[in-house]
Amino acid sequence: MGQRVNKVDTAVTSTGHRAAVGDPVLEIRNLSVDYGYDDSAVHALRDVSLTLGVGEVLGLAGESGCGKSTLAYAATRLLPPPGVITGGDVIFHSSRDDRRLDLFAMSDDQLRASRWDDMAIVFQGAMNSLNPVYRVGKQLIDVMTAHRPDRSRGQHRARAKELLEMVGISPDRINSYPHQLSGGMRQRVMIAMALALEPQVVIMDEPTTALDVVMQRQIVEQLVKLRNELGFSVIFITHDVSLLIELADRIAIMYAGQIIEDATADDLYRRPRHPYTYGLLNSFPPLHGPRRELSGIPGSPPDLTALPAGCPFHPRCPHAFDPCDGKRPELQGTGREGEGHRQVACFLHDGYEVAVPGHLAIAPKPREKSS
């Protein structure tokens, strides 16, 4: 196995304030979101808890429609109607000062001041959200002017050039219009904008999905480099688990509005515990190693307005047994030695007298390479 290139032990913020890696910077607790009110409401998030550590890159993966974007919107209080937050808290702990913000209790003004400054988000399809009639430099400067009105336009302009350079775009492109830039460059402009005010948390929703692999690699490498230099934390949303395994320190897998497994990237890849995680990993043909038949996951994701009783995955699960269609498994620690803080929501790991299939077993049976 290759060594991981992106680990950091400490994160030093650009202001010099030293924060201990591992302290929480963002805590999402029991977050639930519906779209709509009545019986036909879509239960897009159910009881989602997730903690982002200082300096951490947390990957969030799952199939289309499982609620990844909803989580990003709800956690930043940007959820558009008919989305309703029906429960939960989101707490931001500043690692640069002693502020502790309860996002759902903040006033709109407080929220506006905190957005971009503490937490920034790069939306899905963001490269198309640049305004086509303004030069990219102006759009960068406008964001900074709104939050740092005390600085001069010249200062902002210099900073905008610096930001472009930081994401690998020549500063002389500052006067370009969006259509004069390639998709990959526009995406990097959006990343530059998110980083403009040096936020502590950056949420990126599918920032590279529309790009080809060469551009994707370029952006991901820049992101890791910037994270190491600036010390922010990242929630990186994608459906591409193979990308996350390379990029993320920790990965949370979502299915039908719930987190069903949360583990370090390496554990998740080499020792998946949840049958869905296992299926997802086996949905990507390997680029190297032996070629073999793959099956993907039979069936299709459930309808969120009419979720099956019990474990939402049980109709597709090859290992479903007694309790699975009756009770909903909770996300909890596997309670085994050497498993760290990893969590899984599956009855196979819940103390039932059941033979856990070998590939999901806790016993330290090393998985064969790429199988």
Place this chain on the structure above:
Amino acid sequence: MAQREGPATDAATTPTEDPIMLEARALTKHFPVRGLRGRGKAVRAVESVDLTLRRGQVVALVGESGSGKSTVARLLAQLYPATSGQVLLRGEPVKVRFGRRFRAYCRQVQMIFQDPFASLNPIHTVRYVLTRSLRIHHRGLSKEELETRLAGLLEQVHLRPAERYIDKFPHELSGGQRQRIAIARALGARPTVLLADEPVSMLDVSIRLGVLNLLKELKEELDLAILYITHDIASARYFADRTVVMYAGEVVESGDSESVTQNPAHPYTQLLVSSAPDPDKLADAAERPARGEPPSLIKPPSGCRFHPRCPFAMDRCKTESPPSLPAGDGRVAACWLYAEGVEKPAGLEVKA
């Protein structure tokens, strides 16, 4: 499958292979640029592409966005005329774009598009869509014959029981089911060639393999020649017998999928392969940093179109366009490094 060892059999050039169904020779497409400033200019989207589709074989066409993959497929499907070059169906040049021979061509060469949401008309049921495809190509089917064929088509794409799907509208189906309907529609014409332009990239990860496996099965059952367009090189390895790599409108490498992906010869293919996410080779990519932007196709770089980004570029690369040269393992690469007498630079070999 066993890994290739040593000098492999020259699979690409052995003439004892399955018969060629569809062939492109020096296929070229330039799109004129509109507007005052564009006068006389053209987007040189596809430049002298050769491609061979054989019966019962899948050929993958890979390359970055904008490299001309879809344009090649559309030219093969006769959706627009080529600027120059030839398309041959079973060795016969296709010249006209009207009349009975043209219809016969369209029946034999069917296309599947990337977006299963856009490619099916929302106001038509599955029955309507499939009936039309059957009727256009097989006139005078009796009612019973039609029903049997409809059920057979749905069966073929694993949508069973057929009654459950036959009267549904597209919006009542999942993405994977819709793409299966699009495949069934293509099969209704009894084609011999299937052009699949990113048939799974809009689908959920967990159901992509299901559709790819279905295509694989149909290929074997019906002896189809399939062109599989993708930018996921790992899926090309999984699904395709041969892989053709395009860069900026030109074919830069082709050969059997295993050697193209495991031991890429052209520096662009190497960049592509090393950029792909691969959990088992974490450190590798960092050693070969990916750089540069795709070139303009209106004023493409002189010589080798990849030279501005190529770590191995030589003087000759800036002025002379490289021909297709043998690059080992039965592959050809359009790269001067494979010309006779050129010493291979250190770092060129990337054996898996």
